[in-house]
Amino acid sequence: MHLNSQQIQQKALELWQLWKDRTPTPKERLTIPVQEMPNRNPLERRTSMEEVALGYSSEQAQLEANRCLNCKNAPCVEGCPVHIDIPGFLVKAARGDFRGALGVIQESSLLPAICGRVCPQEIQCQAPCTVAKSLKDPSKAVSIGRVERFVADWAREKTSDTQVPVCAPPTGKKIAIVGSGPASVSAAADLRRLGHAVTIFEAFHKPGGVLIYGIPEFRLPKAIVDQEMTNLKNMGVEIQTNFLVGRTRKLKDFLEKDGFDAVFVGTGAGLPKFMHIEGENLVGVFSANEYLTRCNLMKAYDHDRSATPIYRSRKVAVLGGGNVAMDAARSAQRLGAEEVSIVYRRSEAEMPARREEVEHAKEEGVHLLTLCNAQKILGDEKGRVRAIETLNYQLGEPDASGRRSSVPIPGSEALLEVDTVIVAIGNDSNPLLRQTTPELAVNKNGNFIVDAEGRTSLERVWAGGDIVLGAATVILAMGQGRTAAAAIHRFLSAS
Ligand SMILES: Cc1cc2nc3c(=O)[nH]c(=O)nc-3n(C[C@H](O)[C@H](O)[C@H](O)COP(=O)(O)OP(=O)(O)OC[C@H]3O[C@@H](n4cnc5c(N)ncnc54)[C@H](O)[C@@H]3O)c2cc1C
CATH class of the missing domain: 3.50.50.60 (FAD/NAD(P)-binding domain)
Structure with a gap:
């Protein structure tokens, strides 16, 4: 059953009443359900720049932290590129000592509110989680990033603690x-x-x-x-x-x-990479970098006040399948495009974007055109994009990246009518x-x-x-x- 944000938090509140006064045994910890992240409703958020993930309640954060088994070898710490003492901060968060938990994180990471939001935890600290292994389900790993985000937000919002870190006396360097x-x-x-x-x-x-x-x-x-x-x-x-x-x-x-x-x-x-295909110089072709910079830095979404309004698009094709492609597609949707398609030459399973971002994009109505690639961009008489010519692909043997390669299917050309193309195939x-x-x-x-x-x-x-x-x-x-x-x-x- 799909619960809305309020229902998710209500359920957590009820569950927390059962646990709050006792320390669960390791066996009991494994029975605490993974706490879902409450998200803004997809219909509402596809036209809004407001943050999609709403963050845990304190009950959810404590329940999730209580799922940690505090196992001896703590493989999560090895999985974290800056080796945060993850069991150390989860123990404190589980007891409701959020300030203490933040202190532990800050020994290794300076930007927890940011990392808690954007780190690919599922392939880093959460990937080797013992809880997931015990339950034989990778999706049941302790949601370390979500608890990290909670304690950082809690400190920012609930305390007036704006203490400046102490700096050593001047060295003259x-x-x-x-x-x-x-x-x-x-x-x-x-x-x-x-x-x-x-x-x-x-x-x-x-x-x-x-x-x-x-x-x-x-x-x-x-x-x-x-x-x-x-x-x-x-x-x-x-x-x-x-x-x-x-x-x-x-x-x-x-x-x-x-x-x-x-x-x-x-x-x-x-420095954005391009496809080097015919038509990439037409009006209406953007690199994802330019598109996102106009949107984020220049606030182009704020149509009435922005000094650099962005190209108004109706139908958008985003070329690529990584996080940047998802960000560009979801931004285009929020900027008022009626139809946004991600064009990616492998299948959805091979997409390098985070699973969560792909799901969010789909919920918001972004189309995924997988096993398909643009081979030409077509323009009108004024030099503006009018369509892309696509070619279909099938999956072949794994290539050097370990992912299955994409093999073109000759004769499968088709036209996709678009007025904007955003190229999101990587940066140098x-x-x-x-x-x-x-x-x-x-x-x-x-x-x-x-x-x-x-x-x-x-x-x-x-x-x-x-x-x-x-x-x-x-x-x-x-x-x-x-x-x-x-x-x-x-x-x-x-x-
Ligand atoms: C759209 C997008 C989404 C992403 N999403 C994620 C994500 O969800 N999770 C994640 O972990 N990573 C994500 N990444 C990757 C991540 O943001 C980068 O790996 C990270 O920001 C790199 O940090 P950095 O400090 O090396 O450089 P950057 O963050 O790129 O900062 C470099 C800075 O240097 C400045 N600069 C460049 N040249 C000069 C110069 N000559 N003089 C002065 N200043 C200069 C630039 O203007 C820029 O401000 C994303 C990247 C993009 C583009």
Whole structure:
């Protein structure tokens, strides 16, 4: 039976009455049902930018945390790229000590409200969960991310605790950080706490990286990211926006002319890939990056007030099957498109997007055209998109990625009438820094080559996040930012 949000919370409240005064045995813990995430109604949310997932109630958070068996080897900690003490925070959350739980998370992660929302927990910390293994069902893993999100939101909303983290006395050392995504934010916070003077240089007019310009409001409210940026500023981190390193100032100028002792580069993977098919230059073709940036950063959805209104679309094809494709499709729907189709050449099972995002997109009415790909974009006499020519595919043998390959079916061409095409097939690293700093060693994909501590081939320059990993995840970017910060601190302390 599908329950609405109120019913989900009511059920949890009743169940919590049974458990609240006792500590369940391990056997009993396995009988506590997985707490569903209450979500906004699909019909209501498809026209709204408001967050889809509404978050747990305190009873749900405690019930879910009580599902943890606190097992000895805690494989979840190994599965977390920043090794949060997950059983440690769940034990506290289970007892209702949410502040304590947050404290445990913050020892390893600086952005729990963000990671609790966007981390792919199902393939990281939740994948090896002992509860799921005991119940022989991966969907029954403890919902670690949802409890993490709850305790972070609880602290933000229910307490007036805006304490600025304590920073060590000034060391007299200055660090420049290029970019302001999760890798840079983590590096900046750690270095500032250690007493160094930190300045972030960001190309856009708002800091936050993909968290601000890429991931939509309905998955990650921007107020949460803004709060993190305010926290950084309150710690004394200086943030200079509209500053394109490589143009406004060369990277090496920071070290040779501006008196910085070290540089951390976290410029991400912001260069969209295209299909290189006929018609990609027509009016009405966007990269997902441009589309989402217009929507999120420039607030194009706010039609009456936005200074950069977005192209009004009726029928939209989104090419790709990852999280970015889902975000673009769901954004197009919210911007008023009547019909939005995701065109993906494998089947739904191979889609790299998170399961939850695919389900949400489908609930909101996005069509999935699987085993199908665009091979040509057709225009009208004014040079605007009027259709795509598609070709059907079937699944073949697994390829190098381990997923079944897609094999074209000759003669299966068809036309799909659309006025907008959004290309969401991945991103490469931005070439500006490597072009303007040829001393930086890069691999064949243009990503910076670094050692285990994030040190690049250029002296006193470290790097981390997507510029090193290629398009990856928020938590991996954060982990690399922290590793590099520790290495920079060791280097500065020794010099
Ligand atoms: C639409 C979208 C959805 C995603 N969804 C998820 C998700 O659900 N979960 C997840 O874990 N990951 C997700 N990701 C991936 C995740 O956001 C990235 O892996 C992560 O943000 C990388 O962090 P970063 O700090 O390396 O770089 P970024 O977040 O890319 O930030 C880099 C910053 O550097 C700035 N910059 C670039 N060049 C310069 C320059 N020369 N001078 C100054 N500034 C510069 C950019 O403007 C940007 O602000 C998503 C990505 C996209 C695009």
